[in-house]
Structures are given as structure tokens and as C-alpha cells.
Amino acid sequence: MTRLGTTPSQTVGPFFSIGLPWPDGPFVVGADAPGAFTISGTVFDGEGAPIPDAVVETWQAGADGRFGERDGFRGFARAATAEDGTFAIRTIKPAPVPSPDGATQAPHLAVSLFARGLLHRTVTRIYFADEEAANAADPTLARVPAARRGTLLAHPVPDGYRFDLHLQGPDETVFFDV
């Protein structure tokens, strides 16, 4: 069977905000969802400058470990960065989910990052620093050099978690080939 060539990626450009953001985009769950919190952070370039024209998208399981939209839970968030490079999404902590090798994946969110100057999305994951035991058994984290695993951890703050993304530099976030 003939396979079709896939369409190449191009940058999201500087003007995506006229079409891509949704008013409810940052909200995986409603404000009154049990266990709801905010994951916020800043997207930085290689000189440590905040990136004001990036889009962060996340995809995750629910508290029951199932993927897919249902009442009050979208599983998906889309948040553009503000002038100061910050973004925020409202979500809940996902349950652990299975891994193809029979192991269990620690609670995590898959992340796509788009920006002017990025010709293709970069993909990373958000894990939770307060899930030490689950993280220690996670097969994806095990693929990452130990010294860089910390870039994938969201850290508890008063209203939820903080997770910064660094496209370059000494704290460059681990990005995945998916």
C-alpha cells in the first residue's frame, strides 16, 4: 500500500494569538473541580529572556487514569504566554498509567511547546516533584540522564505547582523525540 508523505511542520509564528488561543483554553477542569490547582511557569530562551509568543499545550489522564474528555474534564489545555513569558493552566493531578513494558508511569502531563522561532513543536513532560517513589519507577524518567531529570519536575507552590521551560542554556529542559 502506498504511503503518503506527511505534511511538514512550520513555525506557529508571532501572530497566532489572533486564532489559536481559546478563552477556556487553559482550563483542563472547572474551578470547582475537586483537587484543582494551577501549574504556572515561564518559558525562557537561550539568554534567559522570557518568551512572550509561545503556546504551551498539555495532555493528561484523569484522576481515574483514563484519557479522554468527559463531564468537567477535558484532559487538554492550551495556554499562550503573556508579555512576561508566563503561562498558567488549571488542572488536577493525573493517576499513574500503564507503560508498554509493563511498568507504571508516574503521574505526568505531555507537553507541546510552540513559538515564533520554533520550526516544529518541542515535546516534554511535566512530572511532580512530590511523587518521588512513582518518579523513581517511571520508565521515561529512567531514559533521561539523572542530572537532567530535574528539568521535568513541577515543584509545589502555594496555589499548585511551578514548571519553567528553558529552550536552551544551563537549565535546558529535556525534550523528547516522539
Place this chain on the structure above:
Amino acid sequence: MSVELIRGYRRDEPGTHPDLADEAYRSTRLRHPRQPLVYLPHTITEITGPQLGRERVVGALDHDLTRRHAGEPLGERITVGGRVLDADGRPLRNTLVEIWQANAAGRYRHKGDQHPAPLDPNFSGAGRCVTDDDGRYAFTTIKPGAYPWGNHHNAWRPQHIHFSLLGEAFAQRLVTQMYFPGDPLFAFDPIYNSVRDPAGRERMVARFDLDRTVPEWALAYEFDLVLRGREQTPFEEEH
């Protein structure tokens, strides 16, 4: 624990997509990862994704960028349509297609766009629709203008429309740009040429389609989008 068979998505051929470090496109300099990407076998997280179709298309005219305001926008009225397929030719049904673009004068309705060309009070430049059972989408809009940008001396972007597709899985997510056939700016545009494979560049160029042209009303462009297909061999996942 039950065992479920799930299939990942085929990786794109090397060279399908641009390299993130591209000397000709200056904004990549501080914005591309320098560390090697870490290979991630697809898991349940990557082979699922948001199935957001009709709930995201809230207005009856979301697909028609020419009928959002009191009057009609200036410019050359066109239809842009095509199919969303995977690499095995399977149509993606009820999947969300989002677009945004400059107006006919080459100006975006965005505070960051300083190009001294007129805004059009009758054009916002964003649209969305969902594909039908055949994977088909259709927009009505105006042909966007070319515009200058600051990448290098006398840099101009070819006319283009931005496309965003969620696909059926996280692994299929795609943001790209659709170009128009025969654009004289192709040879000079670092973003278009960031795709090194000439056949790949051709896949970003729409086809003029006289058969779909609506007489006395609008020219038609056809643009199919192809997302990755599934692996043939399942791998096992325990639940």
C-alpha cells in the same frame, strides 16, 4: 491485570520536518534545544489525544472568514478546502482544523504587526471547522497578502495561511503553513526553505482547482494535510 494491544505512530522520515536550528531563520538561534532529544517510545499518553471537534466550532460561520462583520473584507475571495488524512490514506473524521492569516494587504490584526499596511475593519483573520466523514474541511476567506518581516534586509513572507491540527493522538499534533502555487517569494523565504526536501515543500503548497471554483464568486484552492499513520505491529500494554 489485562493485556491490551496498542499501536504507536510511525516516526516521520528523517528530513520531513525542518531542523530546529536554522541559520537562515534568525529567531531559531536562541530558541532551539541544543541537547539531543531523548527518544520516547509511544505510550498510552502519546497515542491518545483530545478529540475536540464540534464543541470547538461554536458559530455557524466559523468556517467563513468573509462573513464575520457588517461588510465584506477587501481582497480576492477564495475557498480553501481539502482532506485531513493519515499517511495510510485514512481520513480523520470530525477533527478540528484551525487557521489564521493576514488580510489582503498583508497585515495581521495583531498589536505586534507593525507593517504599515491597512487593517480591514471587516476581516479578523481566524477560522475553524471540523472535518466530515470523508476527512474533508472547507473554509471561505480572502487571499492573504505577502508582507515584510525583520529577518534580514528586504525579507518578505510568501502569501500563506497558518493551519493547526490536533489529529487523533498527541503524536499527530501538527502546526504548519499553507502556501499558494507559484509564489515568486518561495526562493527567498527561510521558513518555507527550512524544509530541505523539495517534495516536502511541495506538500505545503495548495493546488489551484478550477473544478471547485465557484463561477462569478470565488477561486478555489485544494490543500490536503497528511498526519502520521499507525505502526503495523502492536505492542503490549498491561492494565
